[in-house]
Amino acid sequence: MPVICKRSGTRNIDTAGCRLAYLSAQKLSIGYRRSAPVVQEIDFNFPATGEVERKNESKRGAVLGLVGPNGSGKTTFLKTCLGLLSPLYGELSILGSDTRAARFSETRKKLAYVPQNRPEGQSGRLRVSVREAVGFGRLGRHRLGGRFDAADYEAVDAAILYCGLAKLADTSVQDLSGGQFQRMSLARAIAAEPEFYFLDEPSSFLDAGGAAAVRQLLRSLAESEEPLIIATHDRELIALCDALVLFSAGTAQMLDSEGLRSFLSSYKEGEL
Amino acid sequence: MRELLMIPTFCRAIIVLFACGMAFPLLGLYVLSLDLIPVRFGVMHLSLLGATIGIIVGIDPMFSAMLFSVAAGFVVAGLSTRKSGGTSGGAMALLMTASLGIVFILFYKTDIQAIEAFSLFWGNILALDREEVLLVILFSAFIVVSTFYFYRPIAAVLFDRETAFAFGVPSTALYTGILVMVCAGIGLGIRITGALMVDAVTLLPALAAMSLKKNFKSTMVLASIFGISINLAGFILATVFDLPTSPAISVVGTAVVAGCKLAMHFRATMGRPGCL
Numbered sequence: 001m002p003v004i005c006k007r008s009g010t011r012n013i014d015t016a017g018c019r020l021a022y023l024s025a026q027k028l029s030i031g032y033r034r035s036a037p038v039v040q041e042i043d044f045n046f047p048a049t050g051e052v053e054r055k056n057e058s059k060r061g062a063v064l065g066l067v068g069p070n071g072s073g074k075t076t077f078l079k080t081c082l083g084l085l086s087p088l089y090g091e092l093s094i095l096g097s098d099t100r101a102a103r104f105s106e107t108r109k110k111l112a113y114v115p116q117n118r119p120e121g122q123s124g125r126l127r128v129s130v131r132e133a134v135g136f137g138r139l140g141r142h143r144l145g146g147r148f149d150a151a152d153y154e155a156v157d158a159a160i161l162y163c164g165l166a167k168l169a170d171t172s173v174q175d176l177s178g179g180q181f182q183r184m185s186l187a188r189a190i191a192a193e194p195e196f197y198f199l200d201e202p203s204s205f206l207d208a209g210g211a212a213a214v215r216q217l218l219r220s221l222a223e224s225e226e227p228l229i230i231a232t233h234d235r236e237l238i239a240l241c242d243a244l245v246l247f248s249a250g251t252a253q254m255l256d257s258e259g260l261r262s263f264l265s266s267y268k269e270g271e272l
Numbered sequence: 273m274r275e276l277l278m279i280p281t282f283c284r285a286i287i288v289l290f291a292c293g294m295a296f297p298l299l300g301l302y303v304l305s306l307d308l309i310p311v312r313f314g315v316m317h318l319s320l321l322g323a324t325i326g327i328i329v330g331i332d333p334m335f336s337a338m339l340f341s342v343a344a345g346f347v348v349a350g351l352s353t354r355k356s357g358g359t360s361g362g363a364m365a366l367l368m369t370a371s372l373g374i375v376f377i378l379f380y381k382t383d384i385q386a387i388e389a390f391s392l393f394w395g396n397i398l399a400l401d402r403e404e405v406l407l408v409i410l411f412s413a414f415i416v417v418s419t420f421y422f423y424r425p426i427a428a429v430l431f432d433r434e435t436a437f438a439f440g441v442p443s444t445a446l447y448t449g450i451l452v453m454v455c456a457g458i459g460l461g462i463r464i465t466g467a468l469m470v471d472a473v474t475l476l477p478a479l480a481a482m483s484l485k486k487n488f489k490s491t492m493v494l495a496s497i498f499g500i501s502i503n504l505a506g507f508i509l510a511t512v513f514d515l516p517t518s519p520a521i522s523v524v525g526t527a528v529v530a531g532c533k534l535a536m537h538f539r540a541t542m543g544r545p546g547c548l
Contacts, residue, residue: 082437082438083437083438084434084437084438105440108438108439108440109439109440111438112438112439113435113438113439115432115434115435115438126305126427126430126431126488127485127486127487127488127491128427128431128487128488129487132427132487132488133431135424136424136427136428136431136435136436136439136441137439139424139425139428139436139439139440139441140439140440140441141440144422144425144441144442144446145421145422145425148424172485172487188439192439198438
C-alpha cells in the first residue's frame with residue numbers, strides 16, 4: 001500500500017543476499033481429504049524463476065492471478081497458503097517458510113487475507129464498528145492480550161482513510177453495504193502492513209459502483225512493493241496481473257506472459 | 273427484608289446472584305455470537321451423565337457433573353475444527369444422544385434412582401454452601417477479567433474465526449477456551465438456577481442487551497447490568513411474594529427482554545417519516 005507500507009527493499013532476501021520466490025509450490029496437492037485432492041501436482045514459483053532477478057530491480061511488487069471455474073480449487077489454494085489447510089502432498093513455501101513448519105505461525109503474521117465477500121454483506125451477530133474491525137488486522141503484531149499503541153491506531157486510521165471509510169469509521173459493520181464491507185476487509189488487510197496480500201474474489205457479489213471502488217483500491221495496491229495473489233473472475237483484475245495460474249479439472253497450470261496475453265484476449269467475463 | 277439479610281443463606285444467595293449476574297451474561301453473548309445454542313442442551317445431558325457416574329462411584333455428583341461439562345467443552349472444540357469451519361451443532365447432538373443413552377443404561381443396570389440424579393437439575397440458590405459460593409465468585413471473576421484482558425482477540429474470533437487465524441490470532445486456542453468457559457458456566461449455572469432455567473442467568477440478559485443494537489463493548493456492559501438487575505429483582509420478587517427463586521428470575525428476565533424489544537420496535541416506528 002503506497003501510503004502506509006514501509007519500503008524497506010530488503011524483504012524476502014535470503015542470507016546469501018539472493019531474492020527468494022514469494023511463493024513456491026512443488027508437487028503440491030491440496031484439498032480436504034487425502035483420498036480426494038481438489039488439485040494435484042501444482043508446481044510453480046512466484047515470481048517464476050526467470051522473473052525473480054527482474055523483480056529485484058523493480059520497486060513494484062508482483063500480482064499473481066488465480067483463475068478457474070467455481071470449485072476448481074482457487075480458495076482451497078489460498079487457504080493452504082495461509083495455513084488454514086495443510087498441503088495433502090508436496091511442499092508449499094511462502095516468503096521462504098514451509099507452511100507445515102512450526103515457525104510458519106510467525107510468517108503468517110506477515111500475510112494479510114481478504115476473504116470472499118458474503119452475498120448478504122454482513123458478518124454474524126457481533127456488532128463491531130468499522131474502526132474496531134479494521135483493528136483486528138493489527139492483532140498478529142502483538143502477543144495475545146497485548147495493548148494497542150499509537151502506531152497501531154495510526155495504521156488503522158490511515159487504512160480507513162485510504163479505503164475511503166472515514167465517514168463510516170464508527171458505523172457498525174452490520175450496517176454496511178456489500179461494497180463498503182469489502183472495502184472494510186481491504187482496510188483490515190492494509191492496516192496489518194503485511195508483506196504479502198491474499199485476496200479471494202474481492203469484487204464478487206458487489207454492485208457496479210462497489211466493484212469499481214474495490215478495483216480502484218486494488219489498482220493502487222498493485223503499485224506497492226508488496227506482492228498480491230488474487231483469486232478472481234473479474235476481467236479488469238485479471239488485466240492487473242503479471243502472471244496467471246489457471247485452475248481447471250483438478251490441475252493448476254502457470255501461464256507465461258505469452259499465455260497470459262492470449263488468455264486475456266480470448267477471455268470473456270463469466271466464461272469460467 | 274432487613275431481618276432476611278441477617279440470615280447467612282440469604283446473604284450468600286445475594287452475593288452469588290450479583291456475581292453470576294455480572295459474569296454469566298458474557299457467556300450468553302458468546303453462546304449467541306458463536307451460535308452455540310445446541311451446546312447448552314448437550315452440556316446439560318453430559319452433566320446428567322456426570323452426576324449419574326458420580327452417584328455410582330460415590331463422589332459429589334455436583335463435582336462430577338462440572339467435570340463432565342468442562343470435558344464437553346474440549347470435546348466440542350475438538351470436533352468442530354477450524355479447518356472444517358463447522359459449528360458445534362452436529363457434534364453436540366451426537367454427544368447429547370450418546371450421553372442420554374448411557375445414562376438410561378446406567379439407571380437400568382444399577383440400583384440408583386433416576387430422581388436422585390435428576391434432582392441436581394432443579395437447582396436451589398438457597399442451598400449453596402460456602403465452598404460453592406466461593407467457586408461462583410472465583411469463576412465469575414475469571415470470566416470478567418479474561419473477557420476484559422483478551423477483549424480484542426476474542427472479538428476478532430467471534431467476528432470471523434478463520435480470518436482471525438489468518439491474521440495471526442491463535443483462534444483455535446481462544447475458541448476452545450471460550451467453549452470450555454461456556455460449558456463450565458452452564459455446569460455451574462445448573463446448580464444455581466437448575467438446568468431448565470440456566471438460560472435465565474446466561475441468555476436472557478444477553479438477549480436483552482443485544483436487542484438494543486449497541487456495539488459489542490457496550491453490549492457487554494449492558495448485559496452485565498441487565499444480569500445483575502434481573503437476578504436481584506427476581507430474588508426480591510420471590511422473597512416478597514413467596515415464589516420459587518429461579519422461575520421468578522426467569523419471568524423478570526423474559527419481561528426485560530420483551531421490554532427491550534418493544535422499546536426498539538417503538539423507536540424504529542417513531543423514527544419512520546410520517547409517523548407523527
